[in-house]
Amino acid sequence: xxxxxxxxxxxxxxxxxxxxxxxxxxxxxxxxxxxxxxxxxxxxxxxxxxxxxxxxxxxxxxxxxxxxxxxxxxxxxxxxxxxxxxxxxxxxxxxxxxxxxxxxxxxxxxxxxxxxxxxxxxxxxxxxxxxxxxxxxxxxxxxxxxxxxxxxxxxxxxxxxxxxxxxxxxxxxxxxxxxxxxxxxxxxxxxxxxxxxxxxxxxxxxxxxxxxxxxxxxxxxxxxxxxxxxxxxxxxxxxxxxxxxxxxxxxxxxxxxxxxxxxxxxxxxxxxxxxxxxxxxxxxxxxxxxxxxxxxxxxxxxxxxxxxxxxxxxxxxxxxxxxxxxxxxxxxxxxxxxxxxxxxxxxxxxxxxxxxxxxxxxxx
Amino acid sequence: xxxxxxxxxxxxxxxxxxxxxxxxxxxxxxxxxxxxxxxxxxxxxxxxxxxxxxxxxxxxxxxxxxxxxxxxxxxxxxxxxxxxxxxxxxxxxxxxxxxxxxxxxxxxxxxxxxxxxxxxxxxxxxxxxxxxxxxxxxxxxxxxxxxxxxxxxxxxxxxxxxxxxxxxxxxxxxxxxxxxxxxxxxxxxxxxxxxxxxxxxxxxxxxxxxxxxxxxxxxxxxxxxxxxxxxxxxxxxxxxxxxxxxxxxxxxxxxxxxxxxxxxxxxxxxxxxxxxxxxxxxxxxxxxxxxxxxxxxxxxxxxxxxxxxxxxxxxxxxxxxxxxxxxxxxxxxxxxxxxxxxxxxxxxxxxxxxxxxxxxxxxxxxxxxxxxxxxxxxxxxxxxxxxxxxxxxxxxxxxxxxxxxxxxxxxxxxxxxxxxxxxxxxxxxxxxxxxxxxxxxxxx
Numbered sequence: 001x002x003x004x005x006x007x008x009x010x011x012x013x014x015x016x017x018x019x020x021x022x023x024x025x026x027x028x029x030x031x032x033x034x035x036x037x038x039x040x041x042x043x044x045x046x047x048x049x050x051x052x053x054x055x056x057x058x059x060x061x062x063x064x065x066x067x068x069x070x071x072x073x074x075x076x077x078x079x080x081x082x083x084x085x086x087x088x089x090x091x092x093x094x095x096x097x098x099x100x101x102x103x104x105x106x107x108x109x110x111x112x113x114x115x116x117x118x119x120x121x122x123x124x125x126x127x128x129x130x131x132x133x134x135x136x137x138x139x140x141x142x143x144x145x146x147x148x149x150x151x152x153x154x155x156x157x158x159x160x161x162x163x164x165x166x167x168x169x170x171x172x173x174x175x176x177x178x179x180x181x182x183x184x185x186x187x188x189x190x191x192x193x194x195x196x197x198x199x200x201x202x203x204x205x206x207x208x209x210x211x212x213x214x215x216x217x218x219x220x221x222x223x224x225x226x227x228x229x230x231x232x233x234x235x236x237x238x239x240x241x242x243x244x245x246x247x248x249x250x251x252x253x254x255x256x257x258x259x260x261x262x263x264x265x266x267x268x269x270x271x272x273x274x275x276x277x278x279x280x281x282x283x284x285x286x287x288x289x290x291x292x293x294x295x296x297x298x299x300x301x302x303x304x305x306x307x308x309x310x311x312x313x314x315x316x317x318x319x320x321x322x323x324x325x326x327x328x329x330x331x332x333x334x335x336x337x338x339x340x341x342x343x344x345x346x347x348x349x350x351x352x353x354x355x356x357x358x359x360x361x362x363x364x
Numbered sequence: 365x366x367x368x369x370x371x372x373x374x375x376x377x378x379x380x381x382x383x384x385x386x387x388x389x390x391x392x393x394x395x396x397x398x399x400x401x402x403x404x405x406x407x408x409x410x411x412x413x414x415x416x417x418x419x420x421x422x423x424x425x426x427x428x429x430x431x432x433x434x435x436x437x438x439x440x441x442x443x444x445x446x447x448x449x450x451x452x453x454x455x456x457x458x459x460x461x462x463x464x465x466x467x468x469x470x471x472x473x474x475x476x477x478x479x480x481x482x483x484x485x486x487x488x489x490x491x492x493x494x495x496x497x498x499x500x501x502x503x504x505x506x507x508x509x510x511x512x513x514x515x516x517x518x519x520x521x522x523x524x525x526x527x528x529x530x531x532x533x534x535x536x537x538x539x540x541x542x543x544x545x546x547x548x549x550x551x552x553x554x555x556x557x558x559x560x561x562x563x564x565x566x567x568x569x570x571x572x573x574x575x576x577x578x579x580x581x582x583x584x585x586x587x588x589x590x591x592x593x594x595x596x597x598x599x600x601x602x603x604x605x606x607x608x609x610x611x612x613x614x615x616x617x618x619x620x621x622x623x624x625x626x627x628x629x630x631x632x633x634x635x636x637x638x639x640x641x642x643x644x645x646x647x648x649x650x651x652x653x654x655x656x657x658x659x660x661x662x663x664x665x666x667x668x669x670x671x672x673x674x675x676x677x678x679x680x681x682x683x684x685x686x687x688x689x690x691x692x693x694x695x696x697x698x699x700x701x702x703x704x705x706x707x708x709x710x711x712x713x714x715x716x717x718x719x720x721x722x723x724x725x726x727x728x729x730x731x732x733x734x735x736x737x738x739x740x741x742x743x744x745x746x747x748x749x750x751x752x753x754x755x756x757x758x759x760x761x762x763x764x765x766x767x768x769x770x771x772x773x774x775x776x777x778x779x780x781x782x783x784x785x786x787x788x789x790x791x792x793x794x795x796x797x798x799x800x801x802x803x804x805x806x807x808x
Contacts, residue, residue: 026385049389049412116419118411220443221411234410234443 001035001065001090003042005057007099010078010086013057016205016229017046018075020053029113032068035088035095036111037061042088045117046071051198052117053205055229065090066111073106118232120223124214125190126160127183130226133213134206136167136178137199139328139355144196145171152238155193160186168243174321175243175358176328183212193240194222198233205229247358248344251337253313255283256350257306259334263326265290265302270319272300278362279322282314283338292319315341315361322347325357365688367396367404370432373688377428378421390416403438404429414441432688470539471529475522481647483640486516489631493520493604497527500535500570500602504629506593507604508611511633512796513803514673517606520633521572524604528570538565539572546578546585553584562588566595569602576605576625581616581728590621597624608800613793615728641665641675648676654683660698667702670799678702714805716754716768722805723750726797735770748780753801755781 014033022030025048034045041056067090078086083099090096090108097104137156145153150172159166163185168177202224206213209227216223223232269279269292282289288306293299315338325347326334333350347357365373371394379387390413398405406425408414417425418441429436477497482490489511495503507524509517525537540548545565552561565571571592579586596603607614611625636644642665649656660682668675685701686693693701724731727746734747747769754760754768755777762774769777788795 025389027389028385030389047412049410052412115412116415118415219411232411 001037001067001088002063003037003059003061003088005042005059005086005088007078007081007084007086009057009059012208013042013044013055014071014075014078016055016208017044017053018071019204020046020048020051020201021071022048025049029068029109030115031070031072032109032114033071033074034066034068034111034114035090036066037064045114047115047117049115050195051201051231051233052115053201053229053231054117057228063089067093067095067108068111068114069095069106069108077104077106118218118221120216120218120221120232122216122218124225125217126165126186127212127214128165128180129183130206130209130211130213132180134203135330136165136180137203137206140167140169140176140178141196141199141203142169142324142328143171143174143176143357144169146196151236152193152240155195155236156199157191157193157240157243159189159191161189162186168240170241170243173318173360174325175246176325177243177356179354190217191240192217192222193236193238195233195236198222198231202226202231205231246344247356248339248346251310251339251346253283253308253310253338255288255306255308255336255338256333257288257304257336259326259329259332261304262288262290262334262336263323265304266319266323266326268302269300270323272297273319277318277320278316278364279319280314280316281322281336281338282312283308283336284312288336313338313340315345316364317345317359317361321359325359329355365433367399369684369688370399370404371396371406373432374425374428377431378424381424390421397442397444399436402436403440404436405440405442407444408441409443411443414443417441471522471525471537473526475519476526477523479647480516480519480523481640481644483636483643485634485636485640486511486520489517489520489633492629492631493524494527496602496604497524500524500528501600505597505600505602506625506628507602508607508625508628508630509604509633510607510609510630512608512635512670512799514671515633515635516672517633518574521574521604521606524602525570525572528602535570536568537570537572538568539574541574542576542578542589545573545589546582549585549588562592565592568596571596571601571603573603573605575607577607577609577614577617579617579621580614583618586618586621590618590624593621593624597627609797610793613797615726635670636672638665641668641672644672644675645679648679652679652683654679656682657692659695660693663695663698664702714757716758716760716765719754719757719805720750722801723753726801726804735768737770748784749798749801751777751780752784753798753805757802757805 017033021033030048034043036043036045038056040061042059042061043054043056045052045054047053077097081099081102083102085099087098088095089098093108093110095106095108097106141156144156147154153170153172157168160182163182165180165182166177167180168175170176205226208229211227214225216225220235220237221232222235223230265288266279269290270277272292272294273279274294274297276294278292280291282291283306285308286305287308288304289301290304291299291301329349331349331352335348335350337346337348339345341361342363344358344360347359349355375391378391393409394413395407396404397407406417408417422439425439429439477494480490489509492504492507493509496507509520511517522539525539528535529537549561552558579589593603605625610630611617611622614622642661645661645665649661664675664678664682668678682693682698682701691697720731720734723746724734727742729743729746733743734750751765751769754765755762762777765777766772766774784794788798
C-alpha cells in the first residue's frame with residue numbers, strides 16, 4: 001500500500017473511528033483500526049463488536065493495500081504531527097508514516113484477522129437533518145439509565161411515525177422526549193432501542209459536518225450514514241416501557257420562569273442538600289421558592305420571579321434531575337408544571353412544543 | 365442428543381483448533397436454536413459474530429459437525445438477543461429500603477445427612493455432627509471438623525444447619541465462611557457499624573464457620589471472633605467450625621482461640637477408603653439415574669483416591685460422554701475418557717519457586733526465611749519440607765536443590781529428605797500437612 005493523505009483528512013477520519021475499540025477484549029486486533037484502500041479513497045474502520053464505524057477519506061492512492069494498527073497510537077501520533085502531508089506505506093505488518101522530518105514505523109496486525117463489519121444493503125429507511133438530530137440528542141440522551149441491569153432503558157428509544165421521529169430516554173424517575181421532523185415520510189412505522197454508546201458516537205460524528213443523516217435498518221441492527229462516515233450498531237432487544245401513559249394531561253400549576261435564574265437557585269440549594277439531593281420547589285403567586293436544608297450544612301432559600309398560573313403548589317425534587325434538563329435547553333425561559341407533591345411534574349422550553357421533560361417528585 | 369449437547373460437542377472440537385482469544389470472542393453466547401433432519405440454525409449474539417462465523421469459521425464448524433452428526437449438511441446463522449422483562453416507569457421516587465438480611469438463605473439444600481455417605485474415614489465426624497444437630501449447644505460445643513480438600517467438611521456442617529432448621533424453623537442458623545466473616549467485620553469497622561455487626565453474630569442460635577484457618581494472621585478479626593465465640597458459648601449457642609488442619613497447627617492464630625477450638629469436640633475426616641468411594645459412586649449414579657457396570661465404578665474408585673469432588677467429576681464426565689455418543693462404555697473406553705482426570709497434567713506450571721512460596725505461605729514464614737542461613741527451628745522444618753516436596757514432585761537433582769536454597773551442600777538436602785521421610789512415619793499430622801501443601805500447589 002502506498003498513499004499520500006493530508007494530515008487534516010487523516011485526523012478527521014481517526015476522530016470518527018478511534019474511540020470504538022474493543023478495549024479489554026482478548027482479541028488483540030479489536031484494539032486496532034483497519035486502514036485500507038477502497039476505490040480511490042482510504043477507508044478507516046474500527047469496531048468493538050457492538051458498534052462498527054467506517055469512514056472514507058480522500059488521498060492519492062499509488063498502490064492498493066491494507067493493514068490494522070493500534071488505534072490509540074495512530075490517533076495520538078497523527079494529532080501531534082506538525083506536517084501537512086503524510087505518506088503512508090505498508091510493508092508486511094509494518095505501517096510507515098513519512099512526513100518532512102518525521103519517520104515512523106508502526107507495528108500492525110494482518111487485515112485478515114480484522115472483524116468483518118456487517119453490511120446493510122437495503123435502501124435507506126429514512127433521512128433526517130443532522131442539525132435537528134444533533135439538537136434532539138443533546139436534549140434527551142442524558143436522561144437514559146446508566147446501568148445495564150435494565151438494558152431497555154439504558155438505551156435511547158426511537159419511534160418513526162409517518163413524517164416525524166420521536167426520541168425518548170428515561171431512567172424510570174425522569175423522562176425526556178423530543179420530536180424531530182423527517183426529511184421524507186416513512187413507508188412503515190418502526191420503533192427501536194439504540195444503545196447509548198452508539199448514540200454518543202453518532203453525536204460526536206454529527207459535529208463533523210452538516211447535511212442529511214441516512215438511517216438504515218436490518219436484522220436487529222441499525223446503520224447511520226452521514227457525510228463520509230457510517231456507524232453500524234446492534235439494537236437493544238426488548239420492549240420500551242409505554243411511557244406516554246404516565247405523561248399527565250392536565251396540571252394545576254404552571255410557572256414560567258427564567259432558566260438561568262432557576263438554575264442559579266438550584267445550584268445554590270444543591271450545596272445544602274449534599275446527601276439527599278432533595279430540593280423543595282414551591283410555586284407562590286409571583287415567584288418560585290427553591291429551598292434546601294441539611295443538618296450538617298445549614299439551610300438556603302432562594303426566590304425566583306415567575307409568572308404563575310393556577311394554584312399554589314409545592315414538591316420535592318432531586319436537584320440533579322432539574323439541573324440536567326435546564327442545562328440542555330437553549331431557551332431563556334422555561335415552564336414548570338405541577339399537580340401535587342406526589343405526581344409527575346413537567347418542564348418545557350417556553351415557546352416550543354416539540355420537547356417535554358417529566359420528573360417524578362421525591363416522596364418523603 | 366439435545367441441541368445443547370450437540371453444540372457443546374462441536375465447541376469442544378473447535379476449541380482445540382482456535383486460539384483462546386478467538387474462541388471466547390466469537391463463540392461466546394452462541395447456541396443451536398433450531399435443528400431439523402439435515403440442517404441446524406446457530407443463534408449468535410450480534411451481526412459481527414454472524415458475519416465472522418459465516419465467512420471465516422463456517423468450514424471448521426461444518427467439519428466438526430460432520431464428525432458428530434454426519435447427516436447434517438447445512439448450517440444457518442441467526443441473530444438472537446437475550447430477552448428481559450419489561451421495566452416499568454416508577455410512579456414516584458421512593459427511597460430504597462435497607463435490605464433485610466434473609467436468614468439461612470445460604471445453606472445448600474443438597475447438603476443433608478441423608479445424602480452424606482458414612483464410611484470408616486468420617487464416622488466420628490458424622491456421629492458428632494448428628495448429635496450436635498439433635499441437641500444444638502448441649503453436647504459438643506464447639507464442634508471442630510477438620511480434613512483435606514473435597515472430603516465433605518462443608519457438607520457435614522451445612523447438614524447440621526439444615527437439620528436444626530428442619531426441626532424448628534424459628535431457630536436462627538448462620539453459615540459464613542471465615543473469609544466472609546472477615547470482610548463483613550472490616551466493612552462494619554470502616555462504616556462505623558460494629559454494633560450491628562456484633563448484635564447480628566451474637567443473636568444467632570447456631571453459628572457455622574467454614575474454613576476457619578483463613579483467620580490466620582488477621583488479628584483484629586480473630587479478636588472479634590474470640591468475643592463472638594465467648595458470647596455464644598456462654599449462652600449455650602452451638603458453634604461449628606471446619607478447617608483443613610488441627611487447631612494447634614493453624615499458624616499465626618492466637619493461643620486463646622486455639623484452646624477454645626479444642627474445648628468441645630474435634631473430629632477428623634480422612635480420605636475415604638475403597639469401599640466408601642464405591643458406595644459414594646453408586647449413590648451418585650443412582651441419584652442421576654445412570655445405569656453403569658459395577659466394574660467401571662470399581663475402576664473409578666480404585667484410580668481416584670483422595671478427593672470426592674474429583675470422583676464425582678469423573679462420573680459426570682463419563683455420563684456426558686456416553687450420552688453424547690449414545691454408547692455404553694467398556695473398561696478400555698473409560699480409561700481413555702478419564703485419562704485427563706486420573707492423571708491430570710499436574711506438573712505443568714509448578715516450579716521450585718512456586719513450591720517454596722506455597723510452603724512459606726502455609727507455615728506463615730517469609731520466603732527469605734526459608735532461603736537464608738538461619739537455623740531457627742521454625743524455619744528449619746518448613747525448609748526441609750520444601751526440599752522434600754521439590755525432590756519428590758519435580759525430581760530436581762540434589763545439588764541444584766541445595767543451590768536453590770542459598771548454596772547449601774547436597775548432603776544437607778539428603779539429610780533433610782531422609783529426616784522428613786522418617787518423620788512422616790513417626791508423626792501422624794505431618795503426612796496430612798504435606799498432602800495439604802500439595803493440594804494447594806495444584807489448586808487451579
